[in-house]
């Protein structure tokens with residue numbers, strides 16, 4: 001078996017049927033107008049994308065390119081500052097407050113402390129925004145204590161570290177450029193530098209992986225003292241290297257079966273809480289104060305401004321995707337144009353379902369009072385009949401429990417939520433990246 005977009009049975013069908021979207025290339029004036037006028041709240045999150053890596057991992061489905069020259073990286077960072085400034089001017093009179101800044105990729109840890117200082121400076125110049133930042137990092141970039149200290153001094157206070165596995169054989173299967181000792185050194189360096197919060201990303205369902213190996217990874221991660229541990233099944237998007245190699249007959253790609261998948265999900269649910277971690281998402285477990293490296297809530301619920309090549313943003317009423325070509329991204333900003341390659345309006349019903357799905361199937365709990373506060377509408381009215389019926393069915397089957405105005409995911413519902421979540425990821429965001437990677441400025445992109 002492989003975890004491909006068609007491998008989730010009924011959930012693959014639901015993901016394709018329930019979510020249909022058409023992105024169209026907007027004119028400059030239209031993009032500016034839509035983004036400005038559809039911002040539904042004053043508090044926003046910001047995401048910056050760094051689309052470069054030292055090499056490309058076998059299963060990576062993201063918008064990323066091998067870093068070929070430092071010059072290109074410098075030009076890119078200049079363009080990123082120009083994009084921030086364009087948005088700053090466009091939205092200057094809206095009294096926006098940026099509450100969170102996340103930098104993802106690709107590999108943000110390719111940058112130095114001074115680069116993050118500049119990016120924070122650009123954000124601070126144009127927005128009421130914090131002077132701290134959360135970044136994704138690769139272990140091999142955090143081997144020098146001095147570099148790590150400079151990152152923390154520059155304002156990097158939360159790090160999501162891509163450990164993936166403590167098994168060197170597993171890391172080789174993923175095509176990673178670090179080994180487990182690099183991960184341990186990176187964790188030590190971050191702690192010594194006084195980082196506030198550390199998340200470790202782990203991947204499971206590696207080809208040939210057995211349950212025991214995964215359980216050992218979970219134990220090792222729990223012993224590291226990280227503030228949060230997130231566990232991702234290895235998804236196989238059609239544009240990743242592994243899928244292309246397998247299709248060409250150059251790689252035998254076989255992941256553990258569905259039964260093992262389920263056992264691996266419940267292994268995380270058993271091992272991490274036994275070390276004091278609390279579930280905060282279906283794949284995330286937090287130590288003590290419930291802190292999490294939160295990006296999914298912003299992507300699904302908004303408002304989120306996305307900056308950078310391949311970044312997407314969601315204002316609450318409008319979803320947009322920046323061009324996935326680095327050269328075109330730099331060129332557009334050289335002409336003071338927003339690099340938006342596609343956009344689409346998002347109505348209340350879709351927004352309501354995105355919020356409900358995020359809270360219930362990702363964060364494990366949906367508070368209907370919270371829903372009304374965020375959306376300004378009653379739940380049943382906003383989500384529509386079809387979604388309400390589906391929830392009732394899941395309640396009858398014991399996957400969801402209802403207590404007053406709160407819906408929670410049951411232990412039985414946990415695996416169902418995993419199936420729903422990963423089939424959605426493969427059929428929607430992965431497909432959006434796949435399509436936008438084909439051309440810098442497509443006239444139209446239809447999902448699925």
Ligand SMILES: C[S@@+](CC[C@H](N)C(=O)[O-])C[C@H]1O[C@@H](n2cnc3c(N)ncnc32)[C@H](O)[C@@H]1O
Nearest residue numbers: 059060105106107136138162201232233234235
């Ligand atoms: C945006 S990625 C990039 C972070 C960083 N460049 C790295 O690789 O460590 C964030 C996380 O996605 C996860 N990931 C990567 N490839 C994946 C795949 N094919 N399926 C599921 N998760 C994946 C990894 O755990 C990774 O740390």
Ligand code: SF4
Nearest residue numbers: 053056057060105106
């Ligand atoms: S998984 Fe991370 S390091 Fe590997 S290619 Fe993707 S973004 Fe780059």
